[in-house]
Amino acid sequence: MTDGMARVETCDLAVIGTGPAGMAAAVAAAELGLSVVAVDEQSVPGGQIYRNVLASPVAARLGPDYGHGAALAAAFDAAEGISRRYGTTVWTLSADGEIGLRGERGDIVLLRAKAVILATGALERPMPFPGWTLPGVMTAGSAQILLKSAAVVPADGVVLTGSGPLLYLVAAQLLDIGVRPGAIVETTPGANYRAAARHWRGAAHGAATLLKGLKLIARLRVARVPMVSGATGLSAEAGADGAVARLKYHCGGRERSVACSLLLVHQGVVPNVQISRSLDLPHDWDAAQRCWRPRLGEWGDTALPGIFVAGDGGGIGGALAAEEQGRLAALAAACRLGRIDEQERNRRADAPRRALAHHLAVRPFLDALYRPGDDAVVPADEVVVCRCEEVTAGEIRRCVVDGCVGPNQVKSFIRSGMGPCQGRMCGLTVSEIIAAARGMPVADVGYYRLRQPLKPITLGELAQLEEVAQ
Amino acid sequence: MSTPFPASRRPDAIVVGGGLHGSSTAFHLAARHGLKALLLEQTYPGRHASGVNAGGVRTLGRILPEIPLSLASMEIWHRLPELIGDDCGFVHSAQVKVAESEADMETLRARDVELRALGYTHEKLLDAETLRELLPAVSRHVVGGAVAENDGCAIPFRAVTGFRRAAERLGAEVRSNWRVERIERTGEMWRVSGPAGTAEAPLLAICAGAWGDKISAQVGEPVPLNPEAPMLLITERITPFLAPVVGTTSRRLSFKQYPNGTVLIGGGYRGIADRDSERTILKFSGLATNVRVVCELFPLMKTVRIVRAWSGIEGVMPDAIPVLGPSLKAPDLVYGFGYSSHGFQMGPIGGRIVADLVATGKTNLPIEAFSIGRFA
């Protein structure tokens, strides 16, 4: 840490997150003459999907999507008028655009922006089942992060379980680097296939996306990766060393199990609403995706003037949609700051809007197909839900019996969501458990009240702010 | 103790506000006077100051008129299990005020002389050496301090819940999402109304915290209450290094480590309170001043990570003491609000006093200083 004072800087537009949404937003805004500061806590641009796209040792093997990302990242990297800050975390952001940044060495910058685009992407949906906290169990997404940045090859005996496209993608990426998964244990409820079939029209529009998915599955079959579908009642068990040794599940009316030394779990991604929640912005429960999303206008505009959301942080739409949403938010920001008039904004929005509609057409199909079932999001009593404070589902249910009506009372009561991750890992599960226990919609149960700092900072770092007190 | 009333029994008293003071009032009405309370809370019990405060249960450094009440409250804190069947997470630990200079020490000595003259012995002076035994990690510049050995801390939300449940067991009714907007005297009854409906009872207690003035104004007793938002922050878990709760003499600080290793930091630095929307906004510049004091007193804290910061809405009176006592304008109406940032510790006794006043018009504790008449 440094003992100095916080620096104060200003800009027209701050873009938080440099995934596809943030990179596209920054490039579009800089083209319109805005001074842009683009911030990401990662050390490189690209976001979740194109992480390390400019320099990944395995980039070539990660496929053509990665190539599209490389082009976007190169444009972002070369654009003038953008100050790029990597390894920089946004730990506070106020309704009027005052942003606290912490650099890699603990230096604090107070950035005053006239407009802000939140492009903070998605998080993996928590997947609590007995044994999910054992050593050797990790999310497919975090395995992928290892894969994309350092090409660390997981050991033998890799099993994947859960639901959603990323599960197959990660399995295929493992094949690419010579690791054959021991099994894929799929949990998508059978009824979802019928529900999804109703959205075939949209699916037809998204044929390219679906084809990609089918190709992945075909590849896994050719490689003879054992695949089970419709599994329920998952539980992971430890071996003598305390680490995960097998995955048990029910399928076809029988109890089965498969040995593993690394268990990758995944059941889709959900918007990262940490910042929008901490600003007290209105959020709606998205019943199709079983997650919260901030209430947005057609430009990604929020209830706070000058604060926009683009990309998966506003609702899961995928990387290509995120890009277009980034462009639209940049246009709206430029218009708000008087760089272009409304007519010009609307004219320029035409192409991104059409592209966005195209990319989103397949969502209703995917949402219906990969909507997690009740037993996948409402775990049994003995399962740990809040990992930081080690609170179980049963303890949460007991709080409900004792009269706690929502997540905030449960939090005050038994500290769930009070640890270092501040509910990022347990928030959705806690709301779902309370809703199920009370027999009411999650929308009415609500979510944790989130507070800043958005990410932990040290006392010494915060102390740097004092001298710039207004 | 009395037995629960039949559910059909009409309430004897309406209590507005489900913080610690309202919950304690409802409990004491039943336990001491056999009266049934209907407690009305605009959100849920413990949502505001009483559920989110620093949990400091302190007699140390109290403003003089509060001392008799604070000492009486302390006795109740120490015997909560027998009274309400729950310890509210109360743990006994000393509260220490450090002197950072000779001038600070002089201030503490003067207070000591004053307290002794009044016959109080709950605070003691500490020399530098004894202080360092109590606080081995404290910075070298500290020259001494004062201690209240009988103090402690508790878990705020649990305390509210403990009193609320005890009240309910004795027959009190508690309603959430019930905001009282108007109070009216009709004949021998108080009628209160709001979006959730109307309710009536012969007696009325206002324990509405930072919103109390809105109600007192309706009977012609406006008071200059300022809704403020004191801020707190809590750190990750670190190895235990601190037993007592620590405060300062000429700067503002409240500092303690919980048994789980987390460290709670406050000191009354203010965010922005919006009591109409029941929200607060943090001001990190204020928290920065707060943590700078911490880093100077306990240098080992510099590299510890802050996990969360928050604040609550508190009603602060210009003279920093609450409005506690009967209305001087309307019958059967009692106030207990505006605890000015230090009313958690006072909850057990504050509710007892309000209950006694509501039921009998009398209390055996000196409350003249808190009369609403001081603002007339």
Ligand SMILES: Cc1cc2nc3c(=O)[nH]c(=O)nc-3n(C[C@H](O)[C@H](O)[C@H](O)COP(=O)(O)OP(=O)(O)OC[C@H]3O[C@@H](n4cnc5c(N)ncnc54)[C@H](O)[C@@H]3O)c2cc1C
């Ligand atoms: C773990 C994971 C793996 C995925 N893998 C794939 C995949 O392989 N293929 C695919 O098609 N889709 C994948 N997805 C979905 C894909 O990420 C999104 O569709 C797409 O990246 C959305 O782009 P975005 O710009 O909205 O957000 P992202 O690409 O997620 O970018 C958000 C960026 O914001 C940064 N950020 C967040 N909070 C802060 C903060 N407080 N301070 C500073 N920076 C911050 C993050 O570091 C991140 O770089 C994955 C999603 C996840 C969660």
Ligand SMILES: Cc1cc2nc3c(=O)[nH]c(=O)nc-3n(C[C@H](O)[C@H](O)[C@H](O)COP(=O)(O)OP(=O)(O)OC[C@H]3O[C@@H](n4cnc5c(N)ncnc54)[C@H](O)[C@@H]3O)c2cc1C
């Ligand atoms: C951050 C912070 C830290 C603190 N630290 C300490 C400490 O360490 N030690 C200490 O002793 N004190 C502390 N305090 C002060 C202490 O919390 C308060 O003085 C005390 O809790 C006040 O209790 P109360 O019941 O009067 O008010 P509250 O807890 O605010 O309860 C009043 C209730 O009335 C409700 N209400 C208001 N108007 C209406 C209406 N019209 N209709 C229905 N309901 C209504 C409100 O919703 C609220 O729940 C702190 C306060 C804060 C904010």
